[in-house]
Amino acid sequence: MMKIAVLLFVVATAYAVSAVPVEGKDYPRYIQFPDGDGNLHDVDLEAEPDYELLQEIQRNPANNLYLLFTRANPTSSQTLVMNDGNSIRNSNFNPNRVTVVVVHGWLSNQETDINPTVRDAVLGRYDANVIVMDWRRLAISDYVTAARGVPDVGRGLGQFINFLNRETGLSLNNVHLVGFSLGSHVVGNAGRELGGRAARVTGLDPAGPLWTYSSNKISSNDAVYVEAIHTDGNTLIGLGIGRNVADADFYPNGGYNQPGCITGICDHNRAWRFFASTVTRNHLIANECSSSLQVSLNTCRGSEFPMGNNDLRKSGSGMFRVNTGRNYPY
Template sequence: MKFTLALLFVSLAYTATAVPIDEAAISRNDLEDPTRDFPEGSREDVDLDLDGEVDEELLQGIAERNLYLLFTRRNPTAAQTLIINDANSIRYSNFNPNHPTVVIAHGWLSNQNTGINSLIRDAYLGKGEANVIVLEWRRLAISNYVTAVRGVPIVGKGLGQFVRYLIGVTGARYEDIHLVGFSLGAHLVGSAGRELLGRVSRITGLDPAGPLWVLNSNRLRTSDARYVEVIHTNGAYTGLGIGSSIGHADFYPNGGSFQPGCLTYICDHNRAWELFAASVSYNHLIARKCSNSLQITLNTCRGDTFPMGNDDLNKYGLGEFRVNTNRRYPF
């Protein structure tokens, strides 16, 4: 099965190459016009070949090529690299075990310079003390889609092993760790949580990838963390995200398929991490619990209110929810 969608998964976060970008170019100003061209937007079409060949050679030792980049209020824009099995890289960094830790995993065709990383990082550090770790897994992320899908559990397991090592070196607590992943990155952090036996406090899946994942046993699931929250923004039949509920709490902004202000699937898909970043800063996206999918579609949910997103490590909820948003940041 091979098909082409305009702007399909163009990094799934505004990037199509591994070339570093001007982070200032992807900011809240860009979110005010989500249809504009981005610096990496030179590729208009990407082939999503679901029957393509898996690059088995690339998968050998792929988790060892991950980078773990730490940002704190002491180094908000200049990353410190943390290295597994190198205790000094952690001990002499700005990592503080007394602060909450959030790990961000980008999506397909992305890298450390992708907009998701800086927007969520700045939301956390603008609010309070935190250890923000950006997982750079570009070596796998820039491969063809089927190879990336096959390698996600491997890279996720490597992330879990890194978190375990980080805790061992610093004395940090599982209860203070929040894993956040977008698209393929959502299933990746699920694998990391599985490696950690579901002990981390929270996982947030931002429009988890749909193609090849609906029946995939390695997809994100509720046992991967104490609380698993999923935000669906492009779960339409032909969308890029998974449309079914897979978390403890599943949120469907504006119905979960198409987003106001967006004219492309990539914009709808990316809106998940834009909404999440805004919710960290303002905690203002209050949803209503829904009894069924028809209520979600018709916008007739009348259940209890519950906030979508935010950075609350003690958060817990169950069910399906709809929230209506505006078209511009902070929505």
Template structure:
């Protein structure tokens, strides 16, 4: 690659891009603008928000995995929501608290963008387990302005669930139907890897299929290699017999659009 003087230099186009504080988080406090100015938040970047589920916290496996995937592929602000105090309560208490957590997150995002800058067309909310419903409520609290919302694994307990009104494009990844999750097509685009049911390939315990959703998502952020085929009905989706038009599952592309039910097959091991 020639420099400004025309001198050639060997350049590794696949070298990892250095990001600011990729592993050491900075805390932004709702209502305290100084915590924005003293952080590396940049309103010109994309904003990725990750929310964990029940019995988890900001350090649980999905957070570093998805954060690393985003930071490896796009220049973005990544915010990890840690609601451990409530999430580690009895399941019923945690589930009943989801609407409040989601409302607070939605209000925080409105304040963050109004104060620190940003564009709702650059916002992507990602939630796992009960966190899927947290981002669903947050998106609606923010007027459905987030460009994209991705939810992975859905609990049957909630009345205030993730739905297509939570953002411009809302995507569900179903991996644990028939056990701890539901297969209801509650999003704009609904993906059913391997039929969407427990067990997923390579899984022998229920929590494996549960976690497979965020693992699949993280993998697709890196490689965008899992391609769904449009189904004509729910039965085709849950039996992985779909053969219609294609739509890639997951990934971090903000302008992604699609509707319907999609089936696909994955491998049993990373990158699936």
């Protein structure tokens, strides 16, 4: 009996360790990564990037589309143009409101599901400026090129926020940058361009491939408060980075294999679905974990802390686990 008990303990421990959010994670050369519609695409992580496109993005990092939604125009966007004050004055933009910027991931655009989902959640909660950033010019390129250009796209977003600050007096204390997958690293770099002065940066399952050891990944220095929600960070095969990168790192249901999901794509997308639901309800309350093993074994019993939500004055740090349901609102 003793031998069986020991064997079971070893097996359980090995299983748990395989799921632990790790500090370093490599990927095989050939992987599959989803677009915004959930279709998988073959990716060669050692492919040569499109240097010509990268040089263009670097020369003009502000070459993105910024689409404003408010309660006065909740579904019909108004286009804001960098360094064009009239585009701001002729819009419903109000610098006294909270400004939430939503940034999509790879092979996505303004129509991708994350944008209307988060937009509607925010505007259903309060009257804000919701700006959907469409960076498809780079995002529709191959994964390696898109990842390589993310810092410049983020720099462009930071410059755009600085333009709003100069033009309208928008306080960075009222700015919340929200990004999904590759977009998580975009908003991290935007926050860096702002000197870490934005109120909040939220990374929704930050992309893992090519980012584990990158100094350009989202980090805790990118805003006053930085939060990451990890939903597909399983070792070696996860689409998300699966490691602590923020002030507060949340691992719903252990950080991978989300209830109701049978694919990594579903797990990955749960990050923005969870976030939108918490903006509406602020109901997913996590417990702090003292170790990655606690995250995996579901033995976190530390202080409670809400995952997600729309609180710009939110503050805290640590590693957290929350267990959710299979279906909305989770």
